[in-house]
Structure formats: structure tokens, C-alpha cells
Amino acid sequence: MIKQLFPYTKGYRILMVLAILCSAGEAVLELLLPKAMSNIVDVGIANGDRAYILSTGLQMTVMALAAFALGIGAAALAAKASMGSGANLRQAEYEKIQQFSFRNIEQFSTASLITRLTNDVASVQVTLMMGLRMLVRAPSMLITALVMALTISMRLSQVFLVVIPILVAAVALVIVKVGPRFTALQKRTDDLNLVVQENLNAVRVVKSFVRSKEEQEKFSQRTDALRSTAQKAFGFVVMFLPIIMLVMGGTVSAVMWIGGGYVHSDSLLPGDLMAFFTYVTEILMSLMMVSMVLMMLTRSIACARRIGEVLQQEPEITDDAADPQLEVADGSIRFDHVYFRYNPQGSTWNLEDVCLDIRPGMTVGILGGTGSAKSTLVSLIPRLYEVTEGSVSVGGRNVKDYTMAQLREACAMVLQKNTLFSGTIRDNLRWGNDQATDEEMEAACRIACAHEFIERMPDGYDTYIEQGGTNVSGGQKQRLCIARAILRNPKVLILDDSTSAVDMATDAKIRTALRQTLPGTTKLIIAQRIASVMDADLIVVMDDGKVVASGDHKTLMETSSIYREVYQSQQEGVSIDG
Ligand SMILES: Nc1ncnc2c1ncn2[C@@H]1O[C@H](COP(=O)(O)OP(=O)(O)O)[C@@H](O)[C@H]1O
Ligand SMILES: [Mg+2]
Structure with missing residues (x-):
């Protein structure tokens, strides 16, 4: 235990030794006092030797003062060393x-x-x-x-x-x-x-x-x-x-x-x-x-x-890329027989035998009920979790070949449970890219349909966001998070149910803007409404950790009965579960 914590005393070891020495000195002095006192009684008073009593008394005073000073010194040094x-x-x-x-x-x-x-x-x-x-x-x-x-x-x-x-x-x-x-x-x-x-x-x-x-x-x-x-x-x-x-x-x-x-x-x-x-x-x-x-x-x-x-604790996912300079070449994504479970000791898979092949610039919609592992699927792309079996590749290379920084730089993800930090809107956007200019920020916010409401705020881009983003609405928060991800200028943009609190019309506007302004970026959009992903190049339907159907809207309507059912139920204005 001590061996393990000892390295952290670095920079304070001299203070520690001094504190110990001061304490020891204090103890020695304090211990000499009673003996001097007994000398006063047994020698001084017994012999009526005034001079002896006085000089011993003086010695005792000096010793007591020195002990006091050492005590204070020891306390101060010990406090400094331990706090440090x-x-x-x-x-x-x-x-x-x-x-x-x-x-x-x-x-x-x-x-x-x-x-x-x-x-x-x-x-x-x-x-x-x-x-x-x-x-x-x-x-x-x-x-x-x-x-x-x-x-x-x-x-x-x-x-x-x-x-x-x-x-x-x-x-x-x-x-x-x-x-x-x-x-x-x-x-x-x-x-x-x-x-x-x-x-x-x-x-x-x-x-x-x-x-x-x-x-x-x-x-x-x-x-x-x-x-x-x-x-x-x-x-x-x-x-x-x-x-x-x-x-x-x-x-x-x-x-x-x-x-x-x-x-x-x-x-x-x-x-x-x-x-x-x-x-x-x-x-x-x-x-x-x-x-x-x-x-x-x-x-x-x-x-x-x-x-x-x-x-x-060993960090489970480490940067052991052979080439730290390796950049993500393009936004292609490949899932090769991916199996994944959250609990390494568990017996059931959270993702089972997922194979996907996504070309750069594609828009991919991911549909499925709550708990069908949509979020799990996309979290493997920026390597938030490590696949259990199989492999995930981005830009033609296994995600493990990149450093975390390179990979996550290229794959921006708007998490389902997202957070803003306390600070201005500008500060929050800079999380995406700390060198972003005002023009770039505005452009990103226009794509995410956030510019309009930011403009209307009293301090515009300098509006202060409270802790956890409590002073903006859910939909506004989501749009800010999307803008923050776009500012990264990523090769892969993942939106995990990121427009759930945004109205349908704005949702459609954001999708159109993404398609037009980021043609090279691969866009993965997890959504509840088929309408949100109908025009995607590829739609992946998930159920219970498995891909049950995939293709574009037209193909799926012809081939997948689940998809057809969900589509029909949503046409009637009823939303699918979750
Ligand atoms: N961090 C986690 N630890 C353990 N199990 C999880 C975790 N996150 C999700 N799961 C489980 O994985 C399954 C898929 O969850 P998720 O990918 O969040 O579904 P979806 O996004 O489709 O609603 C669920 O059964 C859920 O209970
Ligand atoms: Mg989810």
C-alpha cells in the first residue's frame, strides 16, 4: 500500500523529513523539562541555591519556547506535505x-x-x-x-x-x-x-x-x-x-x-x-x-x-496504434461479423453477427424499437466500447489501428444522452473545434437549424448556458449538440436519436442541409420515425441485437414485412414503440 502511494509524495519528501525532525526535536525538549524541574526541587530548593534555580528556570523557558516553535513548524510542514x-x-x-x-x-x-x-x-x-x-x-x-x-x-x-x-x-x-x-x-x-x-x-x-x-x-x-x-x-x-x-x-x-x-x-x-x-x-x-x-x-x-x-485499473481501451499519425482516410464503415456484449462474463449477446458495408458519403438510417441495440451498434464506431468478436473498420482500417484522438476526431457522435457544459454557447461549440471562427460556427449552426434561435437570444452566441443546459429547451439543446459535432468537420457523423425533441419540419430541414452541405460525410441517423430516414441511401432495421433487414426504402417495402408494418402504423400517425 505504502509502496503504491509513495510516488505521489514527490516534491514533498524533504518537507516530510523536516516535519518528522521537528516533531522529534519537540519531543526530546519536552522530555528534558520534567528532569530539569526535578533538579530544581531536589538540588536547587534542597540546597537553597537561588542562582541554580534561576539558571535552570531560564534553561527551561528557552527549552519550552524552542519546543513550541518546533511544534508549530512540525504542524505546518506536515500539513503542507500531506495536503500536497x-x-x-x-x-x-x-x-x-x-x-x-x-x-x-x-x-x-x-x-x-x-x-x-x-x-x-x-x-x-x-x-x-x-x-x-x-x-x-x-x-x-x-x-x-x-x-x-x-x-x-x-x-x-x-x-x-x-x-x-x-x-x-x-x-x-x-x-x-x-x-x-x-x-x-x-x-x-x-x-x-x-x-x-x-x-x-x-x-x-x-x-x-x-x-x-x-x-x-x-x-x-x-x-x-x-x-x-x-x-x-x-x-x-x-x-x-x-x-x-x-x-x-x-x-x-x-x-x-x-x-x-x-x-x-x-x-x-x-x-x-x-x-x-x-x-x-x-x-x-x-x-x-x-x-x-x-x-x-x-x-x-x-x-x-x-x-x-x-x-x-487498466484502461480497457488503450491507444496502442502502431502508427500514431495514421488518419482516417474516408468515411467508409464496415462491420464484419460483429458480436458484442456489455458484460464480458455474460452469455447473451447485445449485438449478434452484424455485417454492414457503408460507403463514404452515404446517409444511413437505423431503425428499431427501444433496446434493439441501435445505440450499441453505433458506439462501436468511435470505439466507445470494444467489439467482443469480429471487427469494425473505418476508412478501410480496423478502428484499433488509429489513436483514439484520430478516430474520434474523424467520427463525431451526438450521443442519445447528450450534455452541454456551463459556459457560453460559443464555448460549447468550441468543444467541437477550438479553432473554429465565428463564420464556421454560424455555418454549423445554420445546418443544425440552431442559428435562428441563437440569434433571437438576448446575448446571441454569448448566451450563457447553465450547468447541464437547463436554460435551453430539449430541442434547442439537441440542435446545439448537432452543431457542435458538425463543427468538427467529421468524416463520419453519428446522430443517435438526436432530433427526437425537434419538430418534424425542422428535422427534415436539418437532414436536407446535412445532405447538401456535407456530401462527403457519412451520416448515420438513428431515428424513431421512418419519415426521418425514408430518403436515406441505406436503412438498417434492428431487432434484439440483430440486423433483421436492410436496404433502401423501396426495397424494404417490398422485402421486409416488419418494415412494412411499422411504416403503415406510422402512416396512421401511431409511433413505433419507444
Ligand atoms: N452500458 C450498458 N451496460 C449494460 N447493458 C447495456 C448498456 N447499454 C445498453 N445496454 C443493454 O443493451 C441493449 C441495447 O441497448 P441500446 O443499444 O441502448 O438500445 P437502443 O439504443 O436501441 O434503444 C439493451 O438491452 C440494454 O439493456
Ligand atoms: Mg438508444
């Missing part, structure tokens, strides 16, 4: 996630990735900070205090023979019991985040279905689960403190009782007894510190393991 290392870790994790394929992300779930990026890193950070302060300080305090106590009185030190085993047993018990609960605690945090994330993302749906109550119920269930898990975990931790206090009180009484007797019988100096007291407290304190750090460590190990899982 945490930032490194978070950055690395985020970069890794950016390389993840869709499937990788689905494996972890977005909610869990968020916890792993925030909560888990924070926990590791705090432990590191505490660890840097305590790791050296506590053991050095423990050992030095023990040695000092032993030199003061061997006989009195026998109390430790009873005390220390009790404490060690208590610490061990807590760690063994608490460790697994902390893992559960992080899992519960994931669950809670999932509800929050889903709910807030879909707050409009929740409200419109008047599901607030149910969602609140769900939230409070998860909160309760988190609370009870936390209670179980921290319950043990809390129990630990009274135990320590009890042991501490018992020890102090015992030392007072036995040590008092020694002083009475003149076998121990009163100053030494005082110092001994201080050392006893320090020994117990340092044991407490060690146990606190160990407890935090058990939690952080759970967190660090989760972070490690993300860092170690």
Missing part, C-alpha cells in the same frame, strides 16, 4: 479516470469514483498529516520517558508491567474490530453519494413525477445505513478513550500510593517522584497517540486500497 501529496494523488487518480473507457467507469460507478476522489483522498491526507507528527514523536516519547522513568526508580517502574499490556491489548482489539467496519463505512458513503448524485442530476424528473417524498425516503435510508455503520465503527473508538482514562487514573493513583511510601521512607526524592509522574503521563499520552494514529491508519488503509484500485 494528497493533491498529487487526486490529480493522478483523475488523470487515470480520464483514460477510462465507458465500461471501466461503469465498473466503479460514478458515485464511487467521486467518493474515491474526494472523501478517500481526504482521509489518507489527514492520516498522513497526523502520522508525520506522531509517528516519530510518540515512539520516541514513549521510549525516552520509559528510560527516564526507569533511571529514576526501577522499583516504581514495575507498574508499567501491568499497565502497558492492558493498553496494548485494548489497542489491538480496537484495530482488529474496527478495520473491517471502516471498509464498510466507505461503501456506505458510496451508496449515499449515488442517491445524492442521481437525485440532483435528475431533480427535474423527480419533481415532475412528484417523487420527492420517495427520494427523501431513499436518502434517509442511506443516511441511516451510513450512520449506523459509522456508529458501529466509531463506537469502538469512543470506548477506547474511557479505557485509557481509567488506566491512566489507576496508574497515577498507584504511583502516588507506592511512590509516596518511598518518599516517606526516604528511598525516593520528592522531585524525582514529580518527574516520574510526568513521565507516566507522557508514556500514557504517547500510547494514546500511537493508538489514535493506528486507528486512523486502519481507516486510511481501507481508503488507500480503494484509491489503489482506481490507479491500478
